Amino acid sequence: MISLTSEYTDAKGRHARGWLFFDAQCGFCLRIARWVAPILARRGIGLAPLQDPRVGALLGLPPAELMREMRVLMADGTHSGGADAAVALARVIWWGRPLVWLAKVPGMMPLLRHAYRWVAEKRNCGTESCAAMARTHS
Secondary structure, eight states: OOOHHHHOBOTTSOBOSEEEEEOTTBHHHHHHHHHHHHHHHTTTEEEEETTSHHHHHHHTOOHHHHTTSOEEEETTSOEEETHHHHHHHHTTSGGGHHHHHHHTSTTHHHHHHHHHHHHHHHOOBOOHHHHHHHHHHO
């Protein structure tokens, strides 16, 4: 596995607290990434496309699984995807705390994961990975 500190630094050469990896070929994903980029940057979280070849090696995931959902990798090596990634990001944003609290309600994480998968399946993007994902979930 590639070391986070050797491979991923922010634009000023500093090591990030964590990373949000997103599908840069998905318009919906790109709009959200652009919206959250300054919010996360203030908290030391960088953004990078899932299409970067270092990301698959870093997370140890095959391309088909990698492109299924957004991923978050924290500096301590923990990583998560989908709804779990959204909750991980909510932990570092003060106004995201309600999502963290909601996720702690018994039975809520499976519901959040289902909702995330539903949105991910409906997103509009022209990439081969999206077409492949739609075929596997049909």
